Amino acid sequence: MSARGQARLVPAPxxxxxxISKRFGPVVANDRVDLVIEAGTIHGIVGxxxxxxxxxxxxVYGYYQADEGTVLVEGRPCPIARPVDxxxxxxxxxxxxxxxxxxxxxxxxxxxxxEGGMTLRDGLRxxxxxxxxxxxxxxxxVDPDARVEDLPVGVQQRVEILKALCRGARILILDEPTGVxxxxxxxxxxxxxxxxxxxxxxxVLITHKLREIMAVTxxxxxxxGGRMVAHRATAETSREELAELMVGRxxxxxxxxxxxxxxxxxxxxxxxxxxxDRGVRRVKGxxxxxxxxxxxxxxxxxxxxxxxxxxxxxxxxAPSRGxxxxxxxASPRSAEGRPGGLGHVPEDRLRMGLVxxxxxxxxxxxxxxxxxxxxxxxxxxxxxxxxxxxxWLERYDIRPRAPTLPAIAFSGGNQQKLVxxxxxxxxxxLLLVGQPTRGVDIGAIEFIHxxxxxxxxxxxxxxxxxxxxxxxxxxxxxxxxxxxxxxVGEVAAEEADERRIGLLMAGITAEAA
Amino acid sequence: xRTVRGLPLWVELVLLPGLNLLxxxxxxxxxxxxxxxxxxxxxxxxxxxAFGYGEAVGYTLFYTTNFVFTGLxxxxxxxxxxxxxxxxxxxxxxxxxxALVALNLGDLPGAVAVPLAVAGAALFGGAWAVVPGWLYxxxxxxxxxxxxxxxxLASALMTYLVVNVLIKPGxxxxxxxIFAEAYWLLPLAPLLAPFGIDLGRSPANLSLxxxxxCSVAFAIFVWQSRPGYELRVVGxxxxxxxYAGIAPARxxxxxxxxxxxxxxxxxxxxILGSQHRLVLGFTGGYGFVGIAVALMGRNHPVGIVLAALLxxxxxxxxxxxxxxxPKISRDMVVVIQGLIILFAGALEHMFRTPLETLLARPAxxx
Numbered sequence: 001m002s003a004r005g006q007a008r009l010v011p012a013p014x015x016x017x018x019x020i021s022k023r024f025g026p027v028v029a030n031d032r033v034d035l036v037i038e039a040g041t042i043h044g045i046v047g048x049x050x051x052x053x054x055x056x057x058x059x060v061y062g063y064y065q066a067d068e069g070t071v072l073v074e075g076r077p078c079p080i081a082r083p084v085d086x087x088x089x090x091x092x093x094x095x096x097x098x099x100x101x102x103x104x105x106x107x108x109x110x111x112x113x114x115e116g117g118m119t120l121r122d123g124l125r126x127x128x129x130x131x132x133x134x135x136x137x138x139x140x141x142v143d144p145d146a147r148v149e150d151l152p153v154g155v156q157q158r159v160e161i162l163k164a165l166c167r168g169a170r171i172l173i174l175d176e177p178t179g180v181x182x183x184x185x186x187x188x189x190x191x192x193x194x195x196x197x198x199x200x201x202x203x204v205l206i207t208h209k210l211r212e213i214m215a216v217t218x219x220x221x222x223x224x225g226g227r228m229v230a231h232r233a234t235a236e237t238s239r240e241e242l243a244e245l246m247v248g249r250x251x252x253x254x255x256x257x258x259x260x261x262x263x264x265x266x267x268x269x270x271x272x273x274x275x276x277d278r279g280v281r282r283v284k285g286x287x288x289x290x291x292x293x294x295x296x297x298x299x300x301x302x303x304x305x306x307x308x309x310x311x312x313x314x315x316x317x318a319p320s321r322g323x324x325x326x327x328x329x330a331s332p333r334s335a336e337g338r339p340g341g342l343g344h345v346p347e348d349r350l351r352m353g354l355v356x357x358x359x360x361x362x363x364x365x366x367x368x369x370x371x372x373x374x375x376x377x378x379x380x381x382x383x384x385x386x387x388x389x390x391x392w393l394e395r396y397d398i399r400p401r402a403p404t405l406p407a408i409a410f411s412g413g414n415q416q417k418l419v420x421x422x423x424x425x426x427x428x429x430l431l432l433v434g435q436p437t438r439g440v441d442i443g444a445i446e447f448i449h450x451x452x453x454x455x456x457x458x459x460x461x462x463x464x465x466x467x468x469x470x471x472x473x474x475x476x477x478x479x480x481x482x483x484x485x486x487x488v489g490e491v492a493a494e495e496a497d498e499r500r501i502g503l504l505m506a507g508i509t510a511e512a513a
Numbered sequence: 514x515r516t517v518r519g520l521p522l523w524v525e526l527v528l529l530p531g532l533n534l535l536x537x538x539x540x541x542x543x544x545x546x547x548x549x550x551x552x553x554x555x556x557x558x559x560x561x562x563a564f565g566y567g568e569a570v571g572y573t574l575f576y577t578t579n580f581v582f583t584g585l586x587x588x589x590x591x592x593x594x595x596x597x598x599x600x601x602x603x604x605x606x607x608x609x610x611x612a613l614v615a616l617n618l619g620d621l622p623g624a625v626a627v628p629l630a631v632a633g634a635a636l637f638g639g640a641w642a643v644v645p646g647w648l649y650x651x652x653x654x655x656x657x658x659x660x661x662x663x664x665x666l667a668s669a670l671m672t673y674l675v676v677n678v679l680i681k682p683g684x685x686x687x688x689x690x691i692f693a694e695a696y697w698l699l700p701l702a703p704l705l706a707p708f709g710i711d712l713g714r715s716p717a718n719l720s721l722x723x724x725x726x727c728s729v730a731f732a733i734f735v736w737q738s739r740p741g742y743e744l745r746v747v748g749x750x751x752x753x754x755x756y757a758g759i760a761p762a763r764x765x766x767x768x769x770x771x772x773x774x775x776x777x778x779x780x781x782x783x784i785l786g787s788q789h790r791l792v793l794g795f796t797g798g799y800g801f802v803g804i805a806v807a808l809m810g811r812n813h814p815v816g817i818v819l820a821a822l823l824x825x826x827x828x829x830x831x832x833x834x835x836x837x838x839p840k841i842s843r844d845m846v847v848v849i850q851g852l853i854i855l856f857a858g859a860l861e862h863m864f865r866t867p868l869e870t871l872l873a874r875p876a877x878x879x
Binding site for chain 1: 733738742745746749752753756757758869870
C-alpha cells in the first residue's frame with residue numbers, strides 16, 4: 001500500500017533508459033546511454049547527425065535491439081522486440097518521412113494495421129467515433145474522408161499523430177517533425193503538442209533545430225558521439241549553450257557579414273518554365289537576376305519548384321521556355337555539359353554531387369575532369385589530382401585526410417565540405433548552392449557558411465536554395481520566396497522576418513492577406 | 514587502402530574468394546560422396562587432369578584464354594553499370610568478322626593477316642553489342658533483356674550463314690573452308706619447347722598473350738584514363754554523371770562496344786588458334802561462364818585472370834575426371850561450376866559479414 005502511495009506522489013517516468021548500448025560493426029551508435037523522460041512533459045533530444053538520437057529512439061520503438069541496457073516504460077522493465085510491442089506499451093512514433101498510403105482516405109490510413117476483423121465495417125465505424133472524440137479533445141480536426149495525398153503536408157503529419165493516438169499512444173516520439181513544414185505549420189504542430197501535454201501525454205521530440213527546442217520543450221537532452229552528454233531544463237539553457245554541448249566547442253551560429261555591395265549582373269533568368277520527368281510544370285515562368293557580390297536566397301517549402309529551377313540554371317534540366325543568361329551569354333544546354341564559370345553545390349550530394357563509392361580524389365575532379373590540368377588527351381594526371389585533393393582536405397579541414405577513401409566513408413559534413421571545396425576552388429562567377437547544410441553537423445555548417453560569405457565578398461554571385469529558413473536569413477542579402485513554381489515575393493535581408501516569409505512560403509501574398 | 518565496406522584489399526581480393534571457393538568445393542565433395550566416389554581421389558584426379566602433364570597445362574591455358582576474354586567483356590560493361598549477358602552472341606559474331614576477313618582477303622603475309630582478322634573479330638563483336646547499347650541509350654531498354662535476345666539472333670544468323678552461305682562448297686558438314694595458313698596463330702608448344710616446357714599437342718596459342726595484354730589495357734583504361742573515369746561515374750551514379758556534364762548515352766554505347774569487342778576476341782583463340790575455320794557453336798558457353806569469371810574476379814583484371822585460370826582448370830581437369838571416374842559425368846563439372854557461381858555470387862555475403870566483425874573487433878578495442 002505504502003509503495004503504491006509513494007508511486008502516486010512521484011509518478012514513474014514515462015520512459016527510462018538504463019545503460020543502452022548499440023553497435024553497428026565497428027561503429028558505436030549508442031554508448032551506455034541513460035535517459036529519464038518524465039511523464040506529461042515535452043522532452044527534446046538534440047544532437048548532430050550521427051550522434052545517435054534516431055538509433056536510440058528506434059531502439060525504444062523496437063526497430064533495433066539494444067546490445068546492452070534496459071528500457072523501462074512507466075516504471076516497468078519492458079522488452080521491446082518489435083514495433084508491435086512498443087505500440088502495446090503505449091508508445092507511438094511519427095517518422096520524418098510519413099508512413100501513409102496516399103491513395104487511401106484519412107480514416108483508412110488510421111485503420112491500417114488495426115482493422116480488427118475480416119470486414120472493415122465495424123473497424124471503420126469504431127475509428128470514425130474515436131477520431132471524432134480525439135478531434136474534440138485535442139483540437140486535431142481532420143476530414144476523415146479526405147484522401148491523404150490531397151492534404152497539405154502539415155495535415156498529413158496530423159494524420160500520423162492521430163494514427164498513433166488511435167492506437168492508444170500515451171508516449172509520442174516525433175523524429176525531425178518540422179523538416180517539411182512551413183514556420184506556420186510548425187507553430188500549429190507545437191500548439192498540438194502543448195495540448196497533448198496538457199492531457200498528460202508525453203512527447204519526445206528529436207530534432208537538430210535549436211529554435212524548436214527552445215520554443216516547445218520542457219527539458220532537453222544533448223547527445224554527442226553516441227553518448228548522452230547533458231540534460232537541461234529548457235528554461236535554464238540557451239541556444240548557444242546547447243550548440244556548444246552538441247559540438248563540444250564554442251560555435252558561431254550566424255556568420256559575420258557586412259552589407260552586400262552588388263556589382264554587375266551575373267545571372268539573368270527570364271520567364272523560365274521547367275517541366276519535370278513526369279510532365280508536371282514545376283517552374284511556371286520565373287524571372288530574376290543575381291549580381292556579383294550578393295547572395296540571393298530562394299526560400300520555400302520543399303517541392304515548390306526550387307530544385308527544378310536550380311537544375312535548369314545548372315544546365316542539368318532543359319527548360320521548356322525562357323532563358324538563362326550567364327554574364328550576358330546564353331547558357332548552353334545540358335548535352336554540352338556544365339557551362340564555364342558556373343559552380344554548383346547540388347541539393348542531393350550523395351546522389352548527384354558525389355559518386356559515393358569513388359575515392360575522394362576522383363570526386364574532387366567530378367565535372368572538371370576534362371580540364372587539361374586533370375587529364376592529358378587520354379590519361380588522367382593521377383598524381384596531380386591526388387595532390388590537389390590532399391591540399392583541399394588540408395585547407396577545408398576535411399577528415400580523415402585520405403584522398404583514396406571513398407566518399408561514402410566520410411561523414412555528411414565532410415562530404416559536403418569536399419563538394420564545396422571542389423566548386424569553390426574552380427573559381428566560379430556564379431555559384432549555385434542547394435541545401436548546403438542538409439544533414440551537415442554544426443561545425444561544418446559554420447565553416448561552409450563562412451566560406452560562402454567569403455566567396456560573396458570576393459565579388460562572386462551566389463544563388464542559395466534552402467528549405468531551412470534560418471539558413472536563408474543568416475546568409476542571403478535578398479530573399480525570393482517560391483511557392484507553387486512561382487516567385488511570390490521578394491524581401492530584402494534587412495526587412496526580412498520569419499513571419500512574413502513564412503506567410504509567403506504558404507502562398508499567402510500581401511494582396512491576398 | 515580499404516574498400517567501401519571497410520575490408521582490407523587483400524581480404525576482398527584473396528581471402529574472401531578463397532573462402533567462397535573452399536565452401537563450393539566442400540559441397541561439391543559431398544556430391545561426389547553421394548554418387549559413390551572418393552572426393553579426395555576426385556580432386557587429385559582433377560588437379561592432375563588440369564596441371565599434371567604438359568599437354569594438360571596447354572589445354573588449361575587454352576580454356577583460360579577464352580574465359581579471360583569473356584570475363585573482361587562482362588566486367589567492362591559492369592563498370593558502366595550494365596550486365597552484358599550477350600558475350601556468347603558477341604563472340605559468335607566475332608567469329609563471323611574474322612572469317613569474312615580470312616575468306617575474302619585470302620593469302621596475305623601473316624603480320625598483316627592476323628591483325629586484320631583480330632580487328633574483324635573485335636569489330637563484329639563490338640557492333641553486335643552496340644545494338645543493346647543504343648537501345649538502352651535511346652529507349653531505356655534493359656541491357657540484360659536485349660543482350661539475351663541478341664544471343665538468340667546471333668545463333669540463328671550464324672546457323673543460316675554457315676549452312677547456306679559460307680559453307681565449303683560440295684560438302685554436308687556446316688563449316689567453312691580452312692583458312693589460309695597466314696591466319697593460323699602460332700601455338701605456344703613449339704615456342705616453349707626450347708625452354709624445356711612441353712605443352713604436347715595442346716591448342717594453346719599466342720591468343721593467351723593477347724588476353725593478358727587486354728587485361729593490362731583494361732586496367733589502364735578503366736582506372737587511369739579519362740574515358741574510363743567517365744565510364745565508372747556513369748556506372749555508379751547516372752545523376753552524378755549528368756551533373757558532371759557526362760552524357761550517359763554516349764558512355765553506355767562506348768562501354769557496350771568495347772565489351773562486345775572483348776567478347777569477339779574469343780573467336781581469335783578458338784578459330785585462329787585452334788579450328789582454323791568457322792564452325793557452328795564454337796562459342797561453347799564460354800560467353801556465359803564469363804559472367805561467373807567476372808563475378809568471381811570482382812571485375813578486376815587480376816581477379817579475372819585468376820578466376821579464368823580456375824575455370825580453365827575445371828574445364829580441362831573436369832573432362833579428365835569424367836573420363837576416368839565413370840560415376841562422374843561431364844555434368845558433374847557443370848555442377849561444380851554452378852556451386853562456385855552460387856558461393857562466389859549469390860552467397861558472397863555469407864562470409865563477408867563474419868569477416869567484417871572479426872576484423873573490426875581489434876579496431877573497437879581501443
